[in-house]
Amino acid sequence: MIEVVHSQKLKTAQEAVERIQDGDSLLVGGFGLTGTPFTLIDTITEQDRARNLTIISNNLGEAGKGLGKLLNSGHIRKAVGSYFTSNRDAVQAWSRGELEIELIPQGTLAEAIRAGGAGIAAFYTKTGVGTSLGAGKEERVFCGERHLLVEGIRAKVAIIRAYKADTLGNLVYFKTARNFNPVMATAADLVIAEVDEIVEAGQLEPEQIVTPHSYVDILVINDRYEKVGGTYVERSVEPG
Amino acid sequence: MIEVVHSQKLKTAQEAVERIQDGDSLLVGGFGLTGTPFTLIDTITEQDRARNLTIISNNLGEAGKGLGKLLNSGHIRKAVGSYFTSNRDAVQAWSRGELEIELIPQGTLAEAIRAGGAGIAAFYTKTGVGTSLGAGKEERVFCGERHLLVEGIRAKVAIIRAYKADTLGNLVYFKTARNFNPVMATAADLVIAEVDEIVEAGQLEPEQIVTPHSYVDILVINDRYEKVGGTYVERSVEPG
């Protein structure tokens, strides 16, 4: 049994992902499978309401895992990220013309999402200058160095993974499962955070909160996956 | 007596500020007098080596306090920040033509310093559009809204105030004394951090470190000011 302190923001995974519409853009936290909102992804797959999704995430998980599941269930139209070769299914779906891919250098992706969340319409970066990924992008020289213009990225919905929330929705993260999650929390109209635990407001130290609650709309408890031998595996029985 | 664990980065305030040269640009942390590196500022004033400084800081402290001291001792040529009216001396020095002032909206200032530290040459913001502070700035429309182009800010030296360091130079901050300090730590060639305490590496939790040590070049202990009744006051005797 998972003990949960009640929060006004707490919803079931089913209720939460009902807010996602056909054709929506989704920011999805995680790096590989680390810091991935598995429960929310699985629920989108099962609920099967929202198709033609544009997924903005560093990867598409691994074959059949995390976002790999959502890909295989045919819900993804387009993927925006930095590294898709680690999921063979994604490569093959792209080869068959079933998946559109937009490749962005990882740092430019992170910065574009931060810009989207911080009200920065666009910024100039050196990354990608002179490469095929920079081709066609507007260039400008600052201090003698070539820079590319990159626009901020926002999405309709962000689904992220945190470790603990408090009842207000403040979030802290666990080790390198932090990765893209905090920045994605800032850059969507609706932010759904999957957490392992909810504690009373005031139990997280003010200086240690990474994502202030104002960024978080919905909390969902991870009740499907548990850590066994350092890896997340599906619980054998559905929680009661 | 202040107990200090030895760190390779630890220097006396005198040694540290000797690195500041005549005409240098300095990022100085603090908001009003909160989170201000008092010891370092006082030492620059007393050492009297570096004049004609350009100070980039939200304010110039208060009359005779913090950066107000450095202003009155005649070391500041130019101030870049968002709010100088709270120090009457600054207003008067400006009126007499002895101080150049560049006024920047507070958020644009914070964002420009972040850009300077993050390799962003310039960015587009809505703040200041249509105002006299935006006059003459390049404009561009994104998504139907007017934006101003703002270039990143870096300085030769940053002097900042943190609460605790570990021996490697990782920093944590105390309450709202955090303010501009972490972002300034990223945007200077030389970063000097004034702290109350140095602990062994490993004693600060990895997830709670705000400024990673790679940003910090020199640590200096605050041995001049102590908190009495919630306010920092000069210690009555020089520490032995």
Place this chain on the structure above:
Amino acid sequence: MSAQLNPDEIRKRIARRIALELESGMVVNLGVGIPTLIQDFLQPNHGVFLQSENGLLGMGPTPPDDEFDMDLISASKHPITLEPGASIFSSSDSFAMIRGGHIDVAVMGALQVSERGEIANWSIPGQDILGVGGAMDLVASAKTMMIAINHLTKDSKPKLVRNLSYPTSGIRFAQKVIDGGERIFIENSRMILREIAPDCTLEEISATTEAHFEVAEDLKTMPVTPHAMGSGIA
């Protein structure tokens, strides 16, 4: 108007009325001046989250003198406390929050407001312009802007004007203006008088307001006493 009230009482009246506009769950930034008084008029368990641009969400009331801590201040540089669930962050993260559109309501003072809702709140023509703070960031980015002002300047000129003669703070418009005698909505760039204080008359307000304004058909009486708080008028 309200000539019988001293300036301090008028300021409190404005703060009290604005407090009624703030709803549980809102993220609110309070500017310097009258807005700093609003916190004292929020109901217990109000559920409003106060953001302070120096790096704080969840600002609590002024501490007793013996708990004053210079390391815990508001953007107005006053000592404050932390509510349970408060978080501390850097100035850059704070303005990312503000500029990214994550502030529901910014309550700010103003020197002038135009009849379309343009705000002048940082600089007086002919005076030294040496401070702007976060005013322009909030005007550019807050979802809703409420203006807390005295009806007239110190030399008795209207603050609600047809066009700004003071330097503007940005191109976005305020949605609500509340002064000691009235509450005005600005909708589609037109001012609509919604409430009038019991000790003010429409004639007084018309005579001392340069801006064009319409009078709402269902003009209400502004609640001006503590007794009226929580009366559901907001």
Place this chain on the structure above:
Amino acid sequence: MSAQLNPDEIRKRIARRIALELESGMVVNLGVGIPTLIQDFLQPNHGVFLQSENGLLGMGPTPPDDEFDMDLISASKHPITLEPGASIFSSSDSFAMIRGGHIDVAVMGALQVSERGEIANWSIPGQDILGVGGAMDLVASAKTMMIAINHLTKDSKPKLVRNLSYPTSGIRFAQKVIDGGERIFIENSRMILREIAPDCTLEEISATTEAHFEVAEDLKTMPVTPHAMGSGIA
């Protein structure tokens, strides 16, 4: 060259040699492939700080199997540990660190390096281009770039070429190239052979290198055994 060594031994030789280049206090980012092996060849108390672009400074070695934690991984997605004084941050803060020029050394693999030092390390012509990761960010921003490569491609073509025929990773140049048989500096856009492995000859290298290179007057023998570590050759 070094035909007597199997590919795994050559990879370890390269990693071992690069480890000698890394000095105490340096902030170093290790790319995927051969660079991930370097950590095993650092001396105890090496004082090198390993940065991982998924949000970590102070990466420690691989944990024993029973301490594996999927929530603590490197950018290569391998399980790792934390050194004392390590810090965790977000991907955006991590790339702010990288792109802001705060990485002293990036060690990366490459498909080709041009004689001026241009790097191709993310894409093969004619193959699907579906991954770039942080390669271009590091090429654009790391203070020093060291390249860890096999001397020849799998089909025995030179990797050190006059001009890149593979897509470039950026316009900045690598400073050092280390493969199984040699260590090359790139200075002023010219390759200079500084060290040669004891089991390689200059003739072999010339025959299998397309890029022009000069031979340093004080050409040294590359230390290739664990015994040579810490010999001060770096």
